[in-house]
Amino acid sequence: VVIAMALLANPSLLLLDEPTTALDVTVEAGIIKLIREIATKYQMTQIYISHNLGLILETCDRVCVMYSGQAVEEGSIQSLFGTPKHPYTHGLFNCIPLPKTDKQDAPLVPIPGQLPLPHERPIGCTYGPRCRAFKGGVCDQGTVPYERVADSDQFVRCRRWSEIRADDLIPDREGIKAATIGDVVLQADQLSKYYEVESKGTMSATMLGMKEKIQLKANQELNLSARQGETLAIVGESGCGKTTFAKVLLGLETSTSGELIHDKQEVGGTGVQQRSQAQLAALQIVFQNPVDTLNPSHTVGAQVGRALRKFGITQGKKETKEKSLELLAKVKLPDEFYYRLPRQLSGGQKQRIGIARAFAGHPTLVVADEPVSALDVSVQAAITELLMEIQREYGTTLLLISHDLSVVRYLSDRVVVMYLGRIVESGSRDQIFEPPYHPYTEALLAAAPIADLRVKKRDIVLEGNLPSPLDPPKGCPFETRCPRKLGEICETTLPPDLMAADGHRIACHIPLDELQDVEPVFAIQQSA
Ligand code: SF4
Ligand code: SF4
Secondary structure, three states: OHHHHHHOOOOOEEEEEOOOOOOOHHHHHHHHHHHHHHHHHHOOEEEEEOOOHHHHHHHOOEEEEEEOOEEEEEEEHHHHHHOOOOHHHHHHHHHOOOOOOEOOOEOOOOOOOOOOOHHHOOOOOOOHHHOOOOOOOOOOOOOOOOEEOOOOOOEEOOOOOOOOOHHHHOOOOOOOOOOOOOOEEEEEEEEEEEEEEEOOOOHHHHHOOOOOEEEEEEEEEEEEEEEOOOEEEEEOOOOOOHHHHHHHHHOOOOOOEEEEEEOOEEOOOOOHHHOOHHHHHHEEEEOOOHHHHOOOOOOHHHHHHHHHHHOOOOOOHHHHHHHHHHHHHHOOOOHHHHHOOHHHOOHHHHHHHHHHHHOOOOOOEEEEEOOOOOOOHHHHHHHHHHHHHHHHHHOOEEEEEOOOHHHHHHHOOEEEEEEOOEEEEEEEHHHHHOOOOOHHHHHHHHHOOOOOOOEEEOOOOOOOOOOOOOOOOOOOOOOOOOOOOOOHHHHHOOOOEEEEEOOEEEEOOOOHHHHHOOOOOEEEOOOO
């Protein structure tokens, strides 16, 4: 509707400011396709403002990278994504979980430091204090010119671009030791959560004051498990039931039937008010938007200290302050942050406080609900690495809820794909990202933009919306949108769980050997 309104005056230029940021990947893919078709038809120029490099690669012809109020690099998509020149552009690519990254062998490389405030910009190159290629006497002199790169369509604002190699901008690091995976700490067995809602009913029933109750099946017969030290990702579109599952786990809702065992205790039927202090401390959450969870009038120290006392970790003032400072150091914030108020913190610093509070009670399981999606690209890498570092140290299980499949591929050990309240596929990270796929997983993977020219993806755009959970399809939950639907059997009969490999389940009527023959959604070419 908003796109239609913007097009009413038949503009020659359309400005799109983060047009798909809050949308599911499948909806995002549909919107991108629509905008492209309209722009081609009406010969309209578009300017995208976005931090999503994958989206830019898939939609734009040219790209301009800005830093601290200046254009620092510009060029065609092919040249800038193929041979970036400016250290900041390299830094952005090193911050995002592309297929070449690996949480153990090739981890993300956060950009050090902070963006300078407009009145504190340094002399010379404004990126100088954060640049790994900074050279005194060269980079800190006068205004850095914006030069055209010879024999290229690129422009770059860097004095040393011709000397810099991409590898020079990655610090030497040893590979990171994998987290130790222990025993099962979370087990859901036929777990269901239904809500009772009033149906509109017939007119006569309404006139007689008889309102019919119907069930909204938010989670249906979920079976999943997670081990100590493991990262289990739950993915799916909004309304698939992943948030309801997290709410039941945290005690914000109680289950309707089935079992949910955490640390050998049934927690699905126990609301947060009935849980013991130890149970509350053992299950914590890192929220998507840390701003909403911090009290604006209390200092960081008071808020971290409160979590420590609430979980019975510390008693007196002195001990609480010492432990609070220890926690701040764990999340890499210096002591002076103890006295700061939330408004004095950047988005990334607020998320560090959110992580410090979540880990204050030594939890065995932390729900990470879209933990980096509200942050800038350069901050996302630092927070992702911090979460993993603390997870390794404490041996905590992470339950990652995310719609960003790049983050899921990078962080997770195992993945559960949900659709309309049911699990449609589950398996190890590699099993989920390679055939055989559930047709819904296949569409999700195809919809996710990837900021790498070498990656060639198949084009699958899902039509239609998620059906209402008040009136779900009788057979397969995905049958109204499935591009591979077989026919009547999909409409009438719930599909069986096919065991594709050890620990890899796919709920579909298509025989396994046919799913195995499906072409991979993406392939990485050796040269762009
Ligand atoms: S001018 Fe120097 S500090 Fe600035 S980006 Fe280039 S190498 Fe880095
Ligand atoms: S059971 Fe049928 S509708 Fe469901 S995913 Fe498989 S092919 Fe598609």
